[in-house]
Structure formats: C-alpha cells, structure tokens
Amino acid sequence: MSGYPPEMQESIRQVESTRTRRLSKTFNSMSLEEREIVLNSFHPDYIKEKMRAIRVGVSKGQRMPTELADIVEGHPHISPDFDLSEPFAETDVLVIGGGGAGASAALLAQENGAQVILTTKLRFGDANTMMAQGGIQAADRAEDSPTIHYLDVIGGGHFTNVPELVEALVMDAPFVIEWLENLGMMFDKETDGTMMERHGGGTSRKRMHSARDYSGAEIMRTLRDEVRNREEDIRVIEFAPAIELVLDDQGQTIGAVVLNLETEAQHYIKAKAVVMATGGGGRLHYQGFPTTNHYGATGDGIIMAYRAGAPLGYLESMQYHPTGAAFPEQIVGLLVTEKVRGLGAQPVNKHGNQFVYPLEPRDVEAAAFIRECQKRDKGIITPSGQPGLWLDSPMIEIIQGPGAIQKNLPAMVRQFERFGIDITKEPMLVYPTLHYQNGGVQLKADCSTEIPGLFIAGEVSGGVHGHNRLMGNSLLEITVFGRRAGRSASSYAQKVKVGTPNLAHVANWNQELKETGVDTGVVSPILLPDYTRRE
Amino acid sequence: MTETERDTLETTEEDLIPVYIMGKQYMVPSTLTIMKAMEYAGYKLIRGVGCRGGFCGACATTYRIKGDPKLYFDLACQTVVQKGMYLAQIPFFPAPRANYDITKMEPTANTLFSTYPEVLRCLGCGACTKACPQDIDVRNYMAAGMKGDIAALADISFDCIMCGLCASRCPAEEAQYNIAILARRLYGRYLAPRSEHLQKRLEELEAGKFDSELKALKNLDKEKLVTRYEDRDIEPE
Numbered sequence: 156m157s158g159y160p161p162e163m164q165e166s167i168r169q170v171e172s173t174r175t176r177r178l179s180k181t182f183n184s185m186s187l188e189e190r191e192i193v194l195n196s197f198h199p200d201y202i203k204e205k206m207r208a209i210r211v212g213v214s215k216g217q218r219m220p221t222e223l224a225d226i227v228e229g230h231p232h233i234s235p236d237f238d239l240s241e242p243f244a245e246t247d248v249l250v251i252g253g254g255g256a257g258a259s260a261a262l263l264a265q266e267n268g269a270q271v272i273l274t275t276k277l278r279f280g281d282a283n284t285m286m287a288q289g290g291i292q293a294a295d296r297a298e299d300s301p302t303i304h305y306l307d308v309i310g311g312g313h314f315t316n317v318p319e320l321v322e323a324l325v326m327d328a329p330f331v332i333e334w335l336e337n338l339g340m341m342f343d344k345e346t347d348g349t350m351m352e353r354h355g356g357g358t359s360r361k362r363m364h365s366a367r368d369y370s371g372a373e374i375m376r377t378l379r380d381e382v383r384n385r386e387e388d389i390r391v392i393e394f395a396p397a398i399e400l401v402l403d404d405q406g407q408t409i410g411a412v413v414l415n416l417e418t419e420a421q422h423y424i425k426a427k428a429v430v431m432a433t434g435g436g437g438r439l440h441y442q443g444f445p446t447t448n449h450y451g452a453t454g455d456g457i458i459m460a461y462r463a464g465a466p467l468g469y470l471e472s473m474q475y476h477p478t479g480a481a482f483p484e485q486i487v488g489l490l491v492t493e494k495v496r497g498l499g500a501q502p503v504n505k506h507g508n509q510f511v512y513p514l515e516p517r518d519v520e521a522a523a524f525i526r527e528c529q530k531r532d533k534g535i536i537t538p539s540g541q542p543g544l545w546l547d548s549p550m551i552e553i554i555q556g557p558g559a560i561q562k563n564l565p566a567m568v569r570q571f572e573r574f575g576i577d578i579t580k581e582p583m584l585v586y587p588t589l590h591y592q593n594g595g596v597q598l599k600a601d602c603s604t605e606i607p608g609l610f611i612a613g614e615v616s617g618g619v620h621g622h623n624r625l626m627g628n629s630l631l632e633i634t635v636f637g638r639r640a641g642r643s644a645s646s647y648a649q650k651v652k653v654g655t656p657n658l659a660h661v662a663n664w665n666q667e668l669k670e671t672g673v674d675t676g677v678v679s680p681i682l683l684p685d686y687t688r689r690e
Numbered sequence: 691m692t693e694t695e696r697d698t699l700e701t702t703e704e705d706l707i708p709v710y711i712m713g714k715q716y717m718v719p720s721t722l723t724i725m726k727a728m729e730y731a732g733y734k735l736i737r738g739v740g741c742r743g744g745f746c747g748a749c750a751t752t753y754r755i756k757g758d759p760k761l762y763f764d765l766a767c768q769t770v771v772q773k774g775m776y777l778a779q780i781p782f783f784p785a786p787r788a789n790y791d792i793t794k795m796e797p798t799a800n801t802l803f804s805t806y807p808e809v810l811r812c813l814g815c816g817a818c819t820k821a822c823p824q825d826i827d828v829r830n831y832m833a834a835g836m837k838g839d840i841a842a843l844a845d846i847s848f849d850c851i852m853c854g855l856c857a858s859r860c861p862a863e864e865a866q867y868n869i870a871i872l873a874r875r876l877y878g879r880y881l882a883p884r885s886e887h888l889q890k891r892l893e894e895l896e897a898g899k900f901d902s903e904l905k906a907l908k909n910l911d912k913e914k915l916v917t918r919y920e921d922r923d924i925e926p927e
Contacts, residue, residue: 301895305907314916336879338879339792359922417736486768566849
C-alpha cells in the first residue's frame with residue numbers, strides 16, 4: 156500500500172520507468188558559469204527585494220532577510236528602568252542556550268573553576284544539535300590533515316571565511332573527537348577502532364565521523380548527561396530564555412534578564428561573564444520557507460548582542476538545504492540528510508527525468524531545485540499545494556545492495572514509515588528548506604566579541620563558514636567554539652572587576668529608534684513562532 | 691463554537707474531525723499531526739514541543755481512541771490525529787537519575803548495579819517496549835542490563851530519544867533511559883576499540899607538525915588560495 160495519493164503515484168510510475176536508464180547515466184555537474192546563473196536567478200539569497208539594510212545600530216547598512224531585519228530593529232521587552240537591584244541568582248559564567256555549544260561552554264567553564272548557570276528557552280537539549288544527522292568533520296586520518304580541511308572549509312565558504320576562525324575549527328577538531336569519546340560518545344567504528352569516515356558535499360577527504368544517523372543527538376545527550384553530573388557547579392534553568400543583556404557602567408556584560416515562559420516573571424541573573432549560545436533562526440521562515448530547525452530557533456542571540464553593541468556579519472547568506480521533506484504535509488521542511496544522495500539516490504522531476512548533478516554545493520543544488528519547479532514547471536504539486544521533486548531512494552539498494560537503507564538511514568526509514576511510505580520501495584518528495592544561518596555575531600578565535608564579558612559560540616556567530624557551510628562543520632563548530640568560549644569566559648571572570656549594572660544600552664537603543672523613526676512594530680527577541688490559528 | 695456552527699463547518703470542510711485535548715473537544719483537520727492539531731485548536735505550545743522532527747523526545751503523548759480500550763503512546767510531532775482521540779501530553783516525567791564521574795568508573799556489571807540498583811528489579815513485563823515511540827525493545831535492553839551486558843544494552847538502546855514514556859509505564863519504577871545512557875557512555879569511553887589514527891594525529895598536533903603549513907595557508911592571498919583549492923586532489927569514494 157502506498158502512502159502517496161493516486162496522482163502522485165502516477166508520477167512515481169514515470170520515475171520507476173526511467174530508473175534502469177538512469178542507473179547507468181548521471182547528470183553532469185555545472186560549470187562555474189552555469190552555477191552563477193542558477194544562483195543569481197533562483198537562490199533565495201540573491202532575490203534583492205527580499206533583503207534589506209538595517210537602519211540602526213553599529214552594523215547599520217548591513218543587508219539581511221527582511222524578516223530578520225524587522226526583528227533586529229525591534230523594540231526591547233523591558234524598559235531601561237527595569238529593577239536590577241536584587242538579582243534572582245548570581246554566578247561567574249552565565250551561559251545562554253542549552254544546545255551543543257552552550258553545554259560545551261558550561262562544561263569547560265566549570266572545569267576551569269567557574270560556577271555556571273545555564274539558562275535555556277525550552278528543555279535543555281531542545282536545539283538544532285539534537286537534530287543533526289550526518290556527522291562531524293575532523294582530519295584525523297593519515298591521508299588527511301588540518302590544512303586540507305582548512306582548504307575545504309574556506310573554498311566551500313567562497314573564500315570569505317575569517318582565517319583565524321577556520322584555523323581554530325580545523326586544528327581543534329581531532330581534540331574535540333577525543334574529548335567526545337572520553338565523555339562516552341559512541342562513534343561508528345570498525346572492529347579495530349578505526350573511525351568509519353565518509354565524504355560530505357565539498358570535502359576532499361573522507362572525514363565525516365558519525366553515530367549512525369543520530370550523530371547530533373548522540374553528542375547532545377552525552378554532553379547534557381555530563382552537565383547534569385556536575386549539578387553542584389552548573390545550575391540549569393529551563394523554560395527561561397534571555398530577553399536582554401545587562402551591562403555595567405563600564406560597558407562590560409554582567410548577566411542577562413531572563414523570562415520565565417510559564418509564569419511570565421522576568422528575572423535578572425547576575426554574572427561576571429556571559430556566553431551567548433542561542434543558535435540559529437530557521438523559525439523566522441525567511442521568504443516563507445519551511446525549516447529543518449527546532450521550535451525555538453528564532454535568532455534571539457543576534458538581537459540581544461546587537462542591541463548591546465556587538466557587530467554582525469554574513470547575515471545576507473542563509474543556507475537552504477536542497478532536500479527538505481515536501482510530503483507528507485505533516486513533516487514538510489524536515490531534513491532529508493545529504494547522505495541519501497551520497498548513497499546514490501538521484502533527484503528527478505515529475506516525468507522521472509534528471510535535471511541536476513546530485514552533489515552540487517548546497518546553494519547550487521537548492522537553486523536548481525527551485526528552477527525546476529518555478530521556471531520549468533516540472534515539479535510535483537502535493538494536495539496541500541507544496542511543490543516538490545523526487546529523490547529516488549530505491550536506487551540506493553540497487554546500487555549498494557539490499558538492507559543498505561535500513562543500515563545507513565534508520566532515522567529516515569522510521570520518519571517516513573510513520574506515514575505509510577517505504578523509502579526502500581518508493582521515492583521521497585523533497586524541496587529546499589531553510590537550514591542554517593551562516594552569519595551572526597562577529598567573534599574572535601577566543602570567542603570574545605567587541606563587548607567585554609560577552610563571549611559567543613555556535614550558530615549565533617558569523618565568520619567561521621564564510622558564506623556557505625559544509626556538512627559536518629556545524630557539529631564541529633559548536634563543540635570547538637563552545638569549549639573555547641567556556642574557557643575564555645571562565646578566565647575572564649576570574650579577573651574582571653564588575654561595576655554597577657544598568658540598561659543604558661537599552662535606553663540608547665530606544666533613543667536611536669525614536670530619532671531615526673524606525674518602528675517595525677515588533678518586540679524582540681520573538682522567542683517562539685506563532686503557529687496558532689485563532690478565529 | 692456552537693453545535694450549529696460545528697455542523698456547518700463539518701459540511702463545508704468535510705475533513706474536520708473531533709479530537710479531545712485533555713478532555714475538551716476541538717474540530718481539527720484530519721491530516722494534521724497531534725502537535726499541529728493543538729496549534730490549530732489555538733494552543734501556543736511551550737511544554738511538549740521541541741525539535742518537531744522526532745529527535746528530541748519533548749512531545750511524548752499518550753492517548754486513547756473513543757470505543758477502543760487500548761492505551762497508545764507516540765510523539766505528537768510524528769503522529770497524525772484520528773477521530774475521537776483523547777490526548778494528554780507528558781512533557782515532563784520525574785525519573786530517578788544518578789550522578790557519577792564517568793572518568794572514575796569501570797565498565798562492569800557491578801558499576802551498573804551499584805549506580806542503578808533498580809536494574810535488578812525489572813519484572814520483564816514489557817510495558818516499556820509497548821510504550822516506546824521509537825520501537826526500541828526496551829525490555830530486551832533491560833534484560834541485557836540485568837545480565838550486566840553493557841555492550842548489548844548500549845547497542846539496543848541506541849535510538850533512544852529519552853522521552854520518558856518507558857519510565858511512565860514501568861511497574862518497577864525504573865528510569866530505563868537513564869540507565870541506558872550510562873551504559874552507552876561506559877561503552878563509548880571504555881569498551882569501544884580506540885582509534886590509533888586519532889591518537890597519532892593528536893601527537894602530531896601537539897608536536898606542532900601542521901603549524902607552519904597552516905600559517906602559510908592563512909597568509910596566502912585570495913588568488914593563490916583559490917588555485918590551491920582548485921588543485922587539491924579529491925580522495926575517491
């Protein structure tokens with residue numbers, strides 16, 4: 156029995172009829188010129204009217220998606236005279252965000268002698284880290300080296316990455332793998348201990364380490380378990396997103412105001428240093444795209460750090476993953492891992508014809524998908540109106556042998572099986588989905604920022620990946636820079652002389668909005684998307 | 691909404707079905723997941739929602755269907771509503787958890803039994819397995835635990851998302867998922883074979899083997915860097 160409606164099954168029969176022919180014939184990859192053309196005309200980042208320059212703050216003039224610009228220019232939740240006289244809690248290092256970067260920072264800050272409070276919007280571990288499937292890069296084989304990894308990262312990022320950040324990323328990578336293993340993470344290995352490593356889009360060596368297709372989940376639950384083991388020094392506060400940073404009279408960051416999501420009480424948490432690790436913003440649904448991101452990914456850290464005066468960068472480029480689920484409606488936008496194409500599944504249109512090389516860089520592949528649907532009208536339209544293209548997963552077992560799908564993609568099989576679709580027998584319908592925020596708050600290699608006492612790590616930051624991130628470098632980024640941020644914040648906290656807390660930056664922000672007449676009508680950070688349908 | 695209004699709705703939008711969120715009836719489109727149906731009904735979710743993709747375990751849900759005596763368990767973000775569903779989410783379930791120092795443990799049955807003595811209380815009833823939305827054979831991994839087989843416990847429990855439904859059903863009051871993560875961490879740290887190539891690379895890095903090469907790369911102008919990138923050889927599949 157098929158989980159697809161009859162009109163889609165019709166198209167699947169065309170996909171099946173071309174399969175034998177396609178097995179022996181792959182579509183050619185594009186020339187650099189062809190790539191330029193498809194990117195310019197169809198990639199969401201290149202649609203000029205969907206971007207605009209922000210009009211206030213230190214990075215005034217920077218372009219970003221209009222949806223993001225609207226909330227970056229938003230009004231604060233709290234007034235500048237918010238009562239800071241009696242902090243709800245005090246600590247050395249306040250970590251904002253309970254994903255992989257925040258957990259790594261908390262652990263390293265604690266190891267270096269700091270008392271830590273980790274505050275997070277939803278549950279500890281509800282983060283994009285948990286959802287990352289593919290793996291984590293590290294150059295640890297004899298055939299590979301950190302310098303080759305460096306070249307891959309910087310070429311993939313169109314040579315716009317910050318060199319010092321890429322250096323940190325690739326040089327720390329093998330140490331991070333060892334650290335995770337010592338914490339008890341279960342990597343995929345051969346029986347002699349050799350790591351099983353694969354290629355990802357844009358890698359010149361096989362260096363993708365994995366834990367089945369639960370790589371991020373395995374990292375997150377291991378880090379979370381370790382944080383919980385250290386509860387005497389690390390206090391975790393859930394359902395308490397930060398809504399504003401607090402500075403002192405010398406402009407040093409000394410904590411944040413957090414909101415108890417359930418009681419709506421607002422509290423000041425005082426700290427000597429702050430690590431901002433709030434992740435990305437897929438739930439802002441730029442240009443109406445669905446997203447692979449978790450429910451709380453609303454770009455909060457960008458808003459708070461920027462209002463405090465930290466410069467932003469690279470936010471004109473977002474990563475659209477070419478293959479988000481497009482059917483069934485219940486899982487639209489969820490990630491179909493790049494590994495599916497890596498294992499041999501080809502993208503094909505409604506007539507069962509190939510239209511793009513399966514492993515172009517993510518931005519090029521996504522643009523080609525959009526072109527096939529928008530311009531050429533060769534996409535499938537689902538009953539809910541969602542366009543999509545076929546990803547011919549049954550090819551995997553023809554190429555790799557029976558059982559290959561269950562073995563390599565158990566999470567994918569389970570996801571589609573729940574809706575009556577057997578991906579070993581029927582193709583998956585996919586369409587580009589908003590996946591990753593390449594840009595964010597600018598940072599140095601030690602994770603410090605322009606604001607004393609404010610450290611930054613993970614997807615909220617910008618510069619590591621330039622204008623395009625490669626698969627497997629985000630799980631690496633959160634651990635490398637999470638660890639660095641924790642260490643830096645802890646040693647900074649030991650030395651800093653903390654002054655009187657105030658919210659002068661909030662007052663200044665309000666003043667600037669008033670003077671420039673900028674009013675987007677939004678209070679930010681927005682904290683959660685609103686999917687309710689109220690009559 | 692009055693009964694009359696509902697009748698009108700049912701005739702104009704024929705795919706609306708009744709579900710009961712914590713006992714209260716709402717008419718929702720039959721194609722939605724439980725999570726989206728709750729949002730359709732007007733709930734702005736805070737608890738019981740996380741990744742929305744079946745990986746985080748935040749939206750553990752238990753339900754019955756009118757006229758069916760069976761109790762069902764699933765993830766709200768991955769399950770489509772059915773007519774007459776009586777839904778309750780379990781966004782938090784209190785579960786015992788031991789604190790431990792993973793660096794000072796031995797990967798033995800004794801470690802398992804002394805950290806979680808309740809492992810040995812398992813009745814083997816299988817209520818946990820029935821409740822697991824990941825279709826993990828929880829009873830089976832608990833049986834491995836009773837035998838002190840850490841490797842098997844780690845392997846069988848690997849797809850666990852720690853939603854807590856197993857613990858909510860356990861008559862022996864176990865927190866299976868906490869026991870399972872201890873086993874996985876013991877396995878990963880102590881029992882999994884070590885990677886020689888990783889150790890070798892760490893030694894090379896500590897000796898500064900790549901420092902000068904990397905420094906040179908960092909100082910290249912863009913044109914030369916592009917050439918280096920384009921000329922790099924690609925390891926075959």
